[in-house]
Amino acid sequence: MKKSMFALFLIGVLAFSVVASGCIGGEKETETKTEYAGKIAIVYDVGGRGDLSFNDMAYLGASKAAKDFNLELKEVQSKQESDYLPNLRSLAKSGEYTIIIAVGFMMTDAIKQVADEFPDQKFAIIDGYVPDKPNVMSILFKENEGSALIGALAGLIAANDGKDTVGVVLGIEIPVLYKFEGGYRFGVAWAEDYYKQKEGKDVDIQILYTYTGSFTDPAKGKTAAQAQLGQGAWVIYQVAGAVGLGVFDAISEYLQSQGKEFGPPFAVGVDSAQDWIKPGVIIASMMKRVDVGVYKAVEAAVKGTFKGGIVELGLADGGVGVSTIEDIKEMLESLPEDVRAKKLEEIGVASEEELLKKIEETRKQVPDWVWDAVKELEEKIKSGEVKVPKAFNKDEIEAIRKAKDWKEMMKLAEEWESE
């Protein structure tokens, strides 16, 4: 019985292939093939294209690099987490790719394994920590530096309005997020000092922080933000992926209940220029330039400067930063026409110009000197005059939480760096 079944199954496969090949002949090769100098491949995580954040930014960087260096770009999406390894292996097996880029730390295990199996293939992983493979470039970001700028912005907005509380809503308590929290704390402390020197008044700003335990549940972000608003938080920084959408909602509703179109209280976005999601509510975003990271990896592979190990992109490399109007424009323009129209409709504005005008208006709610101060801190971090501590574990974040002022935190930073 099994035999006949197998035979019939084979017939099925045969029929399948006959149908597939039966169409041959109707097709004509009409497209002119451009000659590429090489090929690169990018593997997205299960979030996939269209997330308006991580994966889309990676695409932005890859497609720009492909254009600049005349490369053919192959994109592979992953349906399930168990697809990462087969996807990477299939690409590596062909041996055709100058570099294969894995987007997202969830692919760390898979990259490690494939890198050992194909020692001649160059890989890069965004956000994954692979320090010891000669053929894997790990691209990490100094989120602590970007978050410090956000902390300074938040602290100064609060101080300027005579408030004494700011907040941060985070995702699952994992070491990466300590970088954000630590940097934010540093920035707020720096703002206290800056304000004191400018106005001669002592301010003591309290920082509320909530680890929601999720990256995907906006309801948790909303609850956390409402609690922080209840305790007087004047600016809330979200570091929680989709949970952050709930933070935006909470503040937006709060503003509506006060009959206000613009904050404060404000929210701060993360990863991409999220300002456009809720104009009036979101004062700025901490940009993590995944596109810059991907571009640099391709550039290194093409120019022969590729080296395995950790590459950390900070403010000075353009890897992180506070979102600008230009960033938002670029983000919007990278969207397909129909998606953009739909998004604009959802937000409730007639055109892109109107949206950008509203975002500019939002930014004007904060006095210029605050923005200048943030700029000043940025320059100081870039030049190395100010060092932002990078917390990697519980002990380190506790040390930052206990530190009295930013100078003490900077001492910690110097201590950890020299280790």
Add this chain to the structure above:
Amino acid sequence: MKIDTLVKPLMESIVAITIGVLIGAIVLTFSGFSPIEAYKALLDGALGSTYGIAMTLSSATPIILTALTFAISARTGIFNIGAEGTVYFGAIAAIILTNVVGNPLVGLLGGILLGALWSLPAAFLKVYRGVHEVISTIMFNWIAFYTVLYFVLGPLANPNDPNKTIEIPTSARLPLLMKGSELSWAFIIAILAAVISYYILWHTVLGYELRASGYNERAARYAGINPKRAIIWSFILGGLMSGLAGATEVMGRPPSYAISQGMANIHGYGFDGIGVSLVGRNHPIGIIFSGIFFGILKAGATAMQIEAGVPLEMVKVVQGIIVVAVAVPGLWDLIKKVVRR
């Protein structure tokens, strides 16, 4: 078994595959892709190399097992869709137990036992309180999700990488059948499980009782069969298969050998199993082939993206069409059976 009962469903399946493939080709053409290139990439990627075949078979492994869960219940006249949650429990049992005793057998047994245990509440609710199994198993899936998630994020979190649980120790991992692939002994185990299911269903008294009460509960009772007992056994056998799916998945699939946060690496197998079972006409041996068919589609998806440049969304659409077309005859049988009852 009469040859006629075998040939008819097979012919139906082949016709259905052909129709699905043709509709898929039309959709591809209208979306601006070459169907020949796309299907060629699919077949080439899934069957054109030893690695491709390994990918196909390893993708087939968990869904063959979860399909058995559905098939055994369906043969008993029960619509058990609790495989998804049971997979989670099978996986977590394997992780806990192998970290106590680093032996693969312990992990497999643990997965089987917890899987069977987890299926009991729904069985008892069905038999003694008349709660419909579709409702209860859907809800139990969520209970399973959050219970196991608690362990993944809490007590079993890997201190070096809190996004996943502690790993299965090397000594308890299922060896790979082919180096540099994802194909492990789990596949052999799945095939054995299917053959054993076939044997139980058609060559034992218990199997006869299951099928008899599936055909007609009242007639079965009249013949001296206890349908309640049959239903409980169908849940237990089903739970055991999905528990095994969870255990083999974490014990046999590189690279992580752990459960990721949000169950990302073992998610969805339970529901995919329903489709596999329908395509395999709820027959354990048919399920082996339909599981491999699904494996081909899954392994081919990578090649369709790389070689033919068809985006994953499009790949999913085409595969969805093929699966729906192929599942129609099986679904039709099932509906007829339910309506008749």
